[in-house]
Amino acid sequence: GGGSPAAEQSLPPAVVEADFDLAKLIAAAKAEGSVTVYDSTGDIKKVAEAFTAKYGIKATGVKSDVGDTLEKMTREAQAGNVTIDATLYENGPTLVGQLIPQQTVYTWIPADLQENIPERNRNPLLVLSKANVWIYNPKVFPQGCPIDNIWDLAAPEWKGKVALQDPLGKPNIIEWFNQMAGSYDTALRDAFKQSAGRDLDTSEPSAAHEWVKQLAKNDPILTSADDDVSAAVASPNQTEPRIGLVSIAKFRDVKGKNYQMKVCDTMAPYVGYQYPKFGAIATGSKHPNAAKLFMRFVLTEEGITPEMGSGGVSGSSAVPASKNNPPGLTDWSKQLMQFDSVALITDYENAQSMQDHWRVSHR
Amino acid sequence: MLRENKATRTRRWRYRLSIARHEPTLLIGLLLIAVLAYLVIAPLVAVLSDAVRVQFGDQPKTGQSPGELTGYYLWRVFRSPVSSIVFWQPLVNTMVVAIGVTVLALLLGGTAAFLLTRTNVVGRKWLSTALVVPYMLPSWTFALAWLALFKNDRSGGQVGILEAWGVRTPDWLAYGAFPITICLGLHYFPFVLLLFGNALRRLDSQLEDSARILGARQRTVLGRITLPLMLPSLSSSTLLVFGRILGTFGTPYILGLPVDFNLLATSLFSAVRNHEPGITAVIATVIVAIGVLVVVSDARLLREQRRFVTVGGKGAMDRLTDLGRWRWPAAAVAFGIFLLGVVIPVVTLALSTVTVTPGIFTRENFTLKYWISDNLAGAPGFPHGILRGTELFDAAWNSLRIVGLASLICGLVGLLVGYVVVRSDGSRIASFLRQISFLPYLVPGIAFAAAFLSLFAVQRGPIPALYGSITLLVIVLAVTHLPYASRSGISAMTQLGREPEEAAQIAGAGWFTRVRRIVLPIQKGALVTGVILPFISGIKELSIVIMLTTTGTQLLTTLSINLIDFAYDQMANAVVLVIALVSFLATYLTQRLTRTSLASGLGG
Amino acid sequence: MPDITLTAVSKAYSAGGPLAVDNLDLTIPDGSFTCLLGPSGCGKTTTLRMIAGLEHPTQGSIRVGDRQLDSVERGIFVPPEKRGMGLVFQNYALWPHLSVRRNVEFGLTVRKTPSAERKRLVDAALTMMQILHVADRYPSQLSGGQQQRVSLARMLAVNPAVLLLDEPLSNLDATLRLEMRAELKRVHDETGHTIVFVTHDQLEAMTMATHVAVMRDGVLQQLAPPLDVYHRPANTFVAAFLGSPAMNLFECGPEAGVLGRQAWKYLSGGGLTGGDVHAAGVHTVGVRPEALRIVDAQESTEADWAFDATVKAVLPTGAAWTISLMVDDTELYLVTTKAIAAVSGDTVRCAAAASALHLFDSSGARNDLADVRPELAGTAHA
Amino acid sequence: MPDITLTAVSKAYSAGGPLAVDNLDLTIPDGSFTCLLGPSGCGKTTTLRMIAGLEHPTQGSIRVGDRQLDSVERGIFVPPEKRGMGLVFQNYALWPHLSVRRNVEFGLTVRKTPSAERKRLVDAALTMMQILHVADRYPSQLSGGQQQRVSLARMLAVNPAVLLLDEPLSNLDATLRLEMRAELKRVHDETGHTIVFVTHDQLEAMTMATHVAVMRDGVLQQLAPPLDVYHRPANTFVAAFLGSPAMNLFECGPEAGVLGRQAWKYLSGGGLTGGDVHAAGVHTVGVRPEALRIVDAQESTEADWAFDATVKAVLPTGAAWTISLMVDDTELYLVTTKAIAAVSGDTVRCAAAASALHLFDSSGARNDLADVRPELAGTAHA
Numbered sequence A: 001g002g003g004s005p006a007a008e009q010s011l012p013p014a015v016v017e018a019d020f021d022l023a024k025l026i027a028a029a030k031a032e033g034s035v036t037v038y039d040s041t042g043d044i045k046k047v048a049e050a051f052t053a054k055y056g057i058k059a060t061g062v063k064s065d066v067g068d069t070l071e072k073m074t075r076e077a078q079a080g081n082v083t084i085d086a087t088l089y090e091n092g093p094t095l096v097g098q099l100i101p102q103q104t105v106y107t108w109i110p111a112d113l114q115e116n117i118p119e120r121n122r123n124p125l126l127v128l129s130k131a132n133v134w135i136y137n138p139k140v141f142p143q144g145c146p147i148d149n150i151w152d153l154a155a156p157e158w159k160g161k162v163a164l165q166d167p168l169g170k171p172n173i174i175e176w177f178n179q180m181a182g183s184y185d186t187a188l189r190d191a192f193k194q195s196a197g198r199d200l201d202t203s204e205p206s207a208a209h210e211w212v213k214q215l216a217k218n219d220p221i222l223t224s225a226d227d228d229v230s231a232a233v234a235s236p237n238q239t240e241p242r243i244g245l246v247s248i249a250k251f252r253d254v255k256g257k258n259y260q261m262k263v264c265d266t267m268a269p270y271v272g273y274q275y276p277k278f279g280a281i282a283t284g285s286k287h288p289n290a291a292k293l294f295m296r297f298v299l300t301e302e303g304i305t306p307e308m309g310s311g312g313v314s315g316s317s318a319v320p321a322s323k324n325n326p327p328g329l330t331d332w333s334k335q336l337m338q339f340d341s342v343a344l345i346t347d348y349e350n351a352q353s354m355q356d357h358w359r360v361s362h363r
Numbered sequence B: 001m002l003r004e005n006k007a008t009r010t011r012r013w014r015y016r017l018s019i020a021r022h023e024p025t026l027l028i029g030l031l032l033i034a035v036l037a038y039l040v041i042a043p044l045v046a047v048l049s050d051a052v053r054v055q056f057g058d059q060p061k062t063g064q065s066p067g068e069l070t071g072y073y074l075w076r077v078f079r080s081p082v083s084s085i086v087f088w089q090p091l092v093n094t095m096v097v098a099i100g101v102t103v104l105a106l107l108l109g110g111t112a113a114f115l116l117t118r119t120n121v122v123g124r125k126w127l128s129t130a131l132v133v134p135y136m137l138p139s140w141t142f143a144l145a146w147l148a149l150f151k152n153d154r155s156g157g158q159v160g161i162l163e164a165w166g167v168r169t170p171d172w173l174a175y176g177a178f179p180i181t182i183c184l185g186l187h188y189f190p191f192v193l194l195l196f197g198n199a200l201r202r203l204d205s206q207l208e209d210s211a212r213i214l215g216a217r218q219r220t221v222l223g224r225i226t227l228p229l230m231l232p233s234l235s236s237s238t239l240l241v242f243g244r245i246l247g248t249f250g251t252p253y254i255l256g257l258p259v260d261f262n263l264l265a266t267s268l269f270s271a272v273r274n275h276e277p278g279i280t281a282v283i284a285t286v287i288v289a290i291g292v293l294v295v296v297s298d299a300r301l302l303r304e305q306r307r308f309v310t311v312g313g314k315g316a317m318d319r320l321t322d323l324g325r326w327r328w329p330a331a332a333v334a335f336g337i338f339l340l341g342v343v344i345p346v347v348t349l350a351l352s353t354v355t356v357t358p359g360i361f362t363r364e365n366f367t368l369k370y371w372i373s374d375n376l377a378g379a380p381g382f383p384h385g386i387l388r389g390t391e392l393f394d395a396a397w398n399s400l401r402i403v404g405l406a407s408l409i410c411g412l413v414g415l416l417v418g419y420v421v422v423r424s425d426g427s428r429i430a431s432f433l434r435q436i437s438f439l440p441y442l443v444p445g446i447a448f449a450a451a452f453l454s455l456f457a458v459q460r461g462p463i464p465a466l467y468g469s470i471t472l473l474v475i476v477l478a479v480t481h482l483p484y485a486s487r488s489g490i491s492a493m494t495q496l497g498r499e500p501e502e503a504a505q506i507a508g509a510g511w512f513t514r515v516r517r518i519v520l521p522i523q524k525g526a527l528v529t530g531v532i533l534p535f536i537s538g539i540k541e542l543s544i545v546i547m548l549t550t551t552g553t554q555l556l557t558t559l560s561i562n563l564i565d566f567a568y569d570q571m572a573n574a575v576v577l578v579i580a581l582v583s584f585l586a587t588y589l590t591q592r593l594t595r596t597s598l599a600s601g602l603g604g
Numbered sequence C, D: 001m002p003d004i005t006l007t008a009v010s011k012a013y014s015a016g017g018p019l020a021v022d023n024l025d026l027t028i029p030d031g032s033f034t035c036l037l038g039p040s041g042c043g044k045t046t047t048l049r050m051i052a053g054l055e056h057p058t059q060g061s062i063r064v065g066d067r068q069l070d071s072v073e074r075g076i077f078v079p080p081e082k083r084g085m086g087l088v089f090q091n092y093a094l095w096p097h098l099s100v101r102r103n104v105e106f107g108l109t110v111r112k113t114p115s116a117e118r119k120r121l122v123d124a125a126l127t128m129m130q131i132l133h134v135a136d137r138y139p140s141q142l143s144g145g146q147q148q149r150v151s152l153a154r155m156l157a158v159n160p161a162v163l164l165l166d167e168p169l170s171n172l173d174a175t176l177r178l179e180m181r182a183e184l185k186r187v188h189d190e191t192g193h194t195i196v197f198v199t200h201d202q203l204e205a206m207t208m209a210t211h212v213a214v215m216r217d218g219v220l221q222q223l224a225p226p227l228d229v230y231h232r233p234a235n236t237f238v239a240a241f242l243g244s245p246a247m248n249l250f251e252c253g254p255e256a257g258v259l260g261r262q263a264w265k266y267l268s269g270g271g272l273t274g275g276d277v278h279a280a281g282v283h284t285v286g287v288r289p290e291a292l293r294i295v296d297a298q299e300s301t302e303a304d305w306a307f308d309a310t311v312k313a314v315l316p317t318g319a320a321w322t323i324s325l326m327v328d329d330t331e332l333y334l335v336t337t338k339a340i341a342a343v344s345g346d347t348v349r350c351a352a353a354a355s356a357l358h359l360f361d362s363s364g365a366r367n368d369l370a371d372v373r374p375e376l377a378g379t380a381h382a
Ligand SMILES: Nc1ncnc2c1ncn2[C@@H]1O[C@H](COP(=O)(O)OP(=O)(O)OP(=O)(O)O)[C@@H](O)[C@H]1O
Pocket: C134, C140, C141, C142, C143, C144, C145, C146, C171, D013, D014, D020, D038, D039, D040, D041, D042, D043, D044, D045, D046, D047, D090
């Protein structure tokens, strides 16, 4: 009967305090003295330093895998001994599928900044958008990206030449597949038509499923980390024609390691996808006010800048877009797919079937 | 008549009880079982019971509500359309690899142990420490070294040296079962070397002499006398290697992924990473079951312990075989193992720490800045070479302290386990203890750690909430690494007859004196192995540490993982080298101070 | 320390298996030097180990004076380290990881003897055992005899009140053995401690022991002072077991072989009828080889039993000659320190004093004929 | 198989350490039954192990006939398994993981003996050693003597051409030992194989060996047939080492003790002057306890050396009596199988035949006076 139990029960509403008073919050936070925040990037350390510098409250930023954070927060909550006060969390599906409904964490929005946050990004609270993009090697392809359509990746001439992180090891990619299947079906079909000159005819439930199947069968190079993808595409002595999917963070390597890479800006319908980083506060936190203050902090420019070293879009419209975008990525909202927070819960439910779909197709 | 029998039986029981009172074996056995039941069984049940309970979020798939009993996970793993991908094929692969690796490790380790303990091979003193090094390097360094040599364009990154030279490396050579077997074999043979070597060292060479006198050739002596007598240590090292393969994830993932070669361990870890506790539990249960099966067969194999007693009362001899003109060829074999197992991976790793772009060997690409620069641009949180500042040294000290303590506990408890298992020969206590002390080995660290977190985050009875304290880390590291020590202890104790202890009893020594003055010193080698193996393994440990440290306690491994995040692979690898170096120094010093190098003889 | 008493002690190594020690009742007198004798595998080691507390009886009890050490019935067990006994193991049981000195020192260290005193005692024990020069070696670097002496020294150093020695001198040469015997004897005399020892050297047993216990298949055969055991063996087993060459034993009776008939006639002479002898149950007669002598016809007296025999072989053994003789188809041994002229094939006349004859009934038990013929009764030695 | 020859063999266990075997030249005749005798730690086991190829000489060479087995100089080494020798280890070296039967069977399996034949041979060896009933046990379940017999059976089963036995009977009781000796003797007689064995039992050496080699501190003292060694010891060490009680040895000369002066006078009588004896280098005189006898005054003849002594103690040893005597402050032993009436404190007259006197020079070497007094020369036994 119709829908799943998890989907039926809608998320608890985000907490927005009517009597919000920043000065009081700061005072209360200072009284608590410290705060610990988990994030999946090491940049959190800098954020924490900035927070401490600003408020004099000892903040500890810990880099931790999303999975570990999930496990740890869940266990801490179950045991009633909470040390993680808040998290900046990159896996939307498990956030809305597990952490929030189990009341391990809750969403809190600083009332004074609420206006700057688009309605659809408030529950769960989107703090920062980051991106995965398709890249190519401009030294190998001086004319620009060799392909102009996402379906080309599944074409025979790219067999064995498309590199991406193993989707089974990267929940984010599976989620992307699911988001494509949900929100971007027409876009994909259009792209197919544009590429093949005919309508897509498939027995799969969606165009995305068909694309995933074709990609999986096209013998992609799977890696355990996206460093290997960028190396496969862009390392200095690399001469093979390849296309790869990497996080924009890898553009650091352009300077550090002399990598030759550029976003494949001609690819239709999109050159990559944005994925969100959410913010949530532990329900059992012993430093609730400091956590709230921290959450507010990362919604301000000074708070989030350390995390935007290689690009990103803050969840708050008051924060200007990062100037560090990689070459070829100029307009985040046009060039990238965007995850729809409403679909997170179905993403959560469909994660396994999408994985299986990949698995079976990849044989 | 019947009643009389019963009376006699009770009387006899009373007598036995009063004997047991003076032999703390039983008491210690029960105590150990109680402690381990709490520290092993409880978390294990917590982890494994997920296999049949609906997990939160799986309601739609199962149509049941969380916590209810379900067969869904079993169905998915064993019978669903993806079961062959997630389970059956990996199971077959696991068996192939596990057997291959075990055989390879036994061959390498056995050969090395024989050469080092029984012959006058050139450089044996030196080799006896050097050949343990392969285990000090994280197993993925072997995979990296392998890829650096053989990688073809099947996987990302750059091609290996051979391909760069134009030699086409076929997929079977570059990826999958073959390289995984070689790499893991090279990585794990030190288990065999240490355990088997310790046992060989205590073997009375007259037992071999007497076979040779009867006309048996070296090979026959080895097959009919030496190896059967070494069975306890052989089966222990087999268990350790085999068990580790069941759980090792890194190398198989790196080398298997390009050709879609999965092991149970990779299946398990993808389940862990995808937050599928139900699936995780089912696969973990299978792994534990396989492990238990192996442990049980090991117990059957060694049922009659007195058959393996090689340290008895009559004088033993430890004569070295003079290899004569084979001294150098034999040394070449040993050095060959050293080259493959140590030099190549270490050099690969070391090179990666001094090159800006990996794999390019031009002068301008070399740099020492990742080690010693005092200002590195662009790295958040770590703006200098790893040898600058205090981070590395703090982390090293933390690692040393925590892991050192845990491994000392391991060593002692392990030997005690060995003592109890062997001395309460064949009793139910013995076999239970034997199995329970090995179990932690078979459960993936992360699952174990998560269970521990639930268990110790709050006060339970007299035990305060340990979560976040170093104590908890020490306990968990000790429990999960106990199997190394207990196996080493069991195999060593099996060899030790009762005589030395009886003689001490007669001399008036109580139990503690006996253990301290006689058993421990005779088993010094096993004890040290029981400390060294957990130490080496623990200092590389990451998943448990990540799960159980709260904040502030930086260890070498967490430092390394942070550095990767800062995109300084060079520095991360440098830390890995430091880890290996710390392991090596600790091992070397321990062997030096306790004079337990495999090259030393029976007495002193 | 009072007597050590074993009461109805049995021991089976496996439940329901054969009894290594079978219903043993044995009292080892305080201050005695008791020797356990018996064939290989008869349970000597097992007995010693039970007394030491290393092996647990399946049945019975062991006590020292009033102190129960083991009682299966009453569930009492005193652990070895509390029994205050010293044991020299048949297989030495040296500690391979300790040097000779540390091996010997161990017991003293356990007893917390001050170090100067300890050194003195250890040096004394090592010197006594003549192994001071190997004090810093490890057991694996010693010869067999040196190892054995270390195990002796180890026990002597702590000077326990009861010394249990399991073939302590078996791997020593004759000279050394003599010296060690003297040392043990001296220790015994000086301390008055109880010593229980196992040996296969009968001379050792004879010269050193105050008491000899002979066992067979786990069963005690005789416990008596050594000369009694030698000269008044309780049964044919003991008679045959002691002495080298063993006692000549032959069946005797009107229907026996030539020698047996001869002896029967001799025994039934002098006032006794064959019926008397028969009634007394005499079945086997024994005579020790050294009690036989080769005589000239006139030399044997009426109190002597004499017969003719054929010399089969003359074996010199250094100090003496062992002569093997045939009477019809019965083989006899004779030992003499006097050189004899006879060679193989000669017929000689042999004699033995009546008192040198040992009589046994058909169950093998000694039968002294005391009630029927007093002059044949009593001790067999002169 | 021809003679086993050791030429200038030395062995040090550690470079520069003491020599366990020192420049040993030893020829073991083909088919002989050679016994190695010597004090504990003198290098017997080392010698056997070198012959077997288990220990490597530091110097010298070992060969069998023309076949070099070891030659340090020429760099030859034949491994033990190719030497075709059998060795019974002093500490048995049984395989704990094999049952008694499998232990014994091993050598035959290695030789690929067919299984029926194998079973027959194993059963025969076990039966011979009287351990068939424990065939299915493991070594740890045996008594010491049983273990020793397993190790003997293990070697006998394969019937090697050279048998090296290291104290093979030390843990057996007298009866069994006698039987085992007979078996070994039988094997030797039947096969004609060479047997080299180590024993501390001199009787064993005397009765079984065709040759005796006496060693001391790694140096060979004498190699000769057993009675020669007993009756013509090459030096005082051998003289004192053999026999129990040992030979009475005392210094003799015009300035020696009462007994020594007495003997000096006796030796210089009958045509010889003290100067002659002195010139011949006589320094020590020896007489075996059993060569001494207690005599009535008239009984001793002129060919006898006689003297008075005080009885100190009379020790019965079963078959005989050992009497300890004092002459001034020199202690002498006398052994007799004849009962004597004397008790402690009595003065008795003792005598020994002139031919029973052993003469040694000041270096301890035997000196037979052959050139100066032929009747004192020659063998010492009657
Ligand atoms: N492994 C060794 N290292 C050093 N010295 C040794 C070693 N083995 C034996 N020795 C020494 O060598 C000498 C000869 O030893 P060997 O075992 O040959 O004596 P043995 O004549 O057999 O003595 P025993 O009658 O006591 O068995 C002894 O002094 C002994 O201490």
